[in-house]
Amino acid sequence: MALNRRAMLGTLGGLAFGGALAATVGKVGAAPFDQSSAPFGWTPHKLDPAACAKTAYDGYWFEDYGCCYGAFYAIVGTMAEKYGAPYNQFPFTMMEVGKSGISEWGTICGALLGVASAYALFWGRKERNAMVTELFRWYEKTAFPTYDPGDAAKGVKGPLPMSTSDSVLCHISVSRWCYANKKEQSSKDRSERCSRVTADVAAKGIAILNAKIDGSFKPDGKSEAVAYCGECHGKGKTADNSKGLMDCRPCHSGGEATQNKFQNHP
Numbered sequence: 001m002a003l004n005r006r007a008m009l010g011t012l013g014g015l016a017f018g019g020a021l022a023a024t025v026g027k028v029g030a031a032p033f034d035q036s037s038a039p040f041g042w043t044p045h046k047l048d049p050a051a052c053a054k055t056a057y058d059g060y061w062f063e064d065y066g067c068c069y070g071a072f073y074a075i076v077g078t079m080a081e082k083y084g085a086p087y088n089q090f091p092f093t094m095m096e097v098g099k100s101g102i103s104e105w106g107t108i109c110g111a112l113l114g115v116a117s118a119y120a121l122f123w124g125r126k127e128r129n130a131m132v133t134e135l136f137r138w139y140e141k142t143a144f145p146t147y148d149p150g151d152a153a154k155g156v157k158g159p160l161p162m163s164t165s166d167s168v169l170c171h172i173s174v175s176r177w178c179y180a181n182k183k184e185q186s187s188k189d190r191s192e193r194c195s196r197v198t199a200d201v202a203a204k205g206i207a208i209l210n211a212k213i214d215g216s217f218k219p220d221g222k223s224e225a226v227a228y229c230g231e232c233h234g235k236g237k238t239a240d241n242s243k244g245l246m247d248c249r250p251c252h253s254g255g256e257a258t259q260n261k262f263q264n265h266p
């Protein structure tokens with residue numbers, strides 16, 4: 001059903017206008033303006049993960065736009081290069097906001113934000129959430145970086161040390177790698193590491209996208225920690241106060257570097 005603003009205005013007539021209309025429109029779930037395509041309505045295309053990994057890597061370095069732009073461009077930019085509209089209508093530079101965990105804040109790894117955002121052009125949350133969970137859980141468990149650009153390296157050539165972050169957060173992912181490998185977060189090595197992680201994330205994100213298009217995508221994305229803690233902190237359980245699906249352990253392990261020692265834990 002196509003509902004646009006003009007149709008709404010026609011239906012509502014003199015009932016509401018201005019802010020009141022916007023509120024009404026929000027409530028009934030109609031589109032606030034006439035979109036050029038249906039919500040989540042772009043058509044996804046299968047892509048070559050290896051070729052796009054290189055695009056992601058290069059995208060990271062292009063104008064220093066960073067991880068989120070690189071990962072997003074590897075998917076939607078590649079579709080734009082191959083198929084034109086509507087993909088080439090996207091204002092790609094807006095994805096630069098995700099760099100360094102969104103404008104330097106170290107929250108979500110921007111490469112993950114880039115891929116999740118690309119999925120959202122094609123699938124609403126009912127289908128997308130399982131794909132995002134698959135990607136994010138894989139990120140928590142994987143030792144990075146694996147991509148090696150060889151002589152085409154733009155920051156630092158040669159192999160880099162790898163580490164597993166147990167976390168989707170830029171802060172934990174980067175800081176753990178720096179600490180474990182005695183690197184400065186402001187170093188070229190760290191930029192090179194993140195550009196390679198961007199390539200890794202784009203390749204994995206595209207493998208998931210391809211499987212989804214083929215109909216062979218099998219959601220897994222389980223976490224023992226989240227399942228275990230969720231027995232009490234999950235929806236409808238005795239202590240239903242923990243929001244989210246991130247692995248709990250990096251922050252609540254009671255380890256030396258964490259603050260929470262479970263003082264009051266039953």
Ligand code: HEC
Pocket residue numbers: 169225226229230233241242244245246247248249250251252
């Ligand atoms: C990125 C770090 C991080 C992750 C991951 C994380 N938490 Fe937390 N959590 C925190 C912080 C910080 C607080 C606030 C602590 C405070 O109030 O001092 C908090 C608060 C809580 C609280 C409320 C108690 C309190 O002391 O405020 C519970 C319960 C909780 N987390 C459970 C979980 C569970 C279960 C998971 C995994 C599903 C999880 N958390 C994942 C950092 C994290």
Ligand code: HEC
Pocket residue numbers: 225228229230231232233238239248249252260261262263264265266
């Ligand atoms: C058997 C049930 C149960 C399990 C399993 C459980 N919790 Fe809790 N947790 C509780 C209850 C009950 C409280 C107290 C809630 C309150 O005070 O309102 C609590 C409190 C907390 C708090 C805040 C108090 C504190 O001591 O720091 C955090 C953080 C927390 N849990 C994290 C976790 C994490 C992380 C896991 C998984 C490793 C986990 N919990 C597993 C029942 C559980």
